Amino acid sequence: MRMRRGASLRRCSVGERDGIMQKDDKEKTSRGARVQGAAEAGAKEAVNVNESAALAKDAMDVLVRLQSAAGMLYAREAERIAVKHGVADPRTQRVMQTARGAQDALKALENVRLMQTGEAPIEERLKEQREKAPPPPAKPTPKPKPKPARKAVTFNLRGQVMRADGKPASGVLVRVYDKDVKYDDLLGAALTNRKGEFAVSYRIQDFAENETEADLYFVVVNASDKVLLTEAADVKFDADYTGEVTLMIRGEGEETVS
Structure with a gap:
């Protein structure tokens, strides 16, 4: 009796151990599946973000080109009206003001486009270049021109x-x-x-x-x-x-x- 009971206990212990091992394998498989799913979702989200950034960049490029064309048209119209009616004419002044506004809007769009790409605005880059640029060489002091010697006469x-x-x-x-x-x-x-x-x-x-x-x-x-x-x-x-x-x-x- 004792021997059968010990054998039964040993068989139970092996079964329990197998059950525990099977349970661990299932949990590992489940965790792997969750990790893979999260990675796939992240990859899809990254693709969507990249596609959105590319679309935004393309849209901004189109806006900059359109604004640049509009500024050129306003500038040409202002020049035409100035030739016809004079610079002091109110019509010329209105179109010139519109042309200046178009140029300001173009600068703002260009700065936004630079910020999208991680670059500094144009004014900041120009300022940085001026600060880093070496000072201009000192102008040499011009030597006084000697008076031409009079001809020996x-x-x-x-x-x-x-x-x-x-x-x-x-x-x-x-x-x-x-x-x-x-x-x-x-x-x-x-x-x-x-x-x-x-x-x-x-x-x-x-x-x-x-x-x-x-x-x-x-x-x-x-x-x-x-x-x-x-x-x-x-x-x-x-x-x-x-x-x-x-x-x-x-x-x-x-x-x-x-």
Whole structure:
């Protein structure tokens, strides 16, 4: 009896164990099925979300294109009315205001489209680019242009001093000056020969820098340094910078230049 009872107990224990194992397998299968179902549902939902995002992107692209076209039409219409009626005309102002509103709406749509793709609005990107951009190179300080050197020119002045009786004034000293605002420049001096002739040469550097020709005047003195003539003369020089002048002494106190 004891042996049959022990065997029966052992058989019951094996059956219970099999039942427990079968129950565990069913629970595992059920959990696997639930997990697979959830994964499939999530995948379907992700597909739906992606499809919705793609449709939204396509719709936004269409809106941006339409708004851009509308802005261009308003801008062209404003230009046409402005040409016909003038910019100050109320009709032109209304269409211009509408065109500006269309441009503002286009910017807003473009910013929304950028936000959908995760990008920053245009203004923020431009600001970020300006902040990251290196500072512009400093403009070099322009060097003052040197004044062009004046051409080295030598003026050759020949002349003759005559007395009132028509005879040449020999042995007198002729001084040639350039008349300036503050100080007159002595350009040269020469004694007359027996024919009353003299010659003086001077350079362009000998008178003021901003002049191309000197404002000549002459002083003629005798051996006692008495002034016989003081007078200006407009001397014409040829292409070789050679000029001639005739000075006429008419008597004491009546000196002139011809």
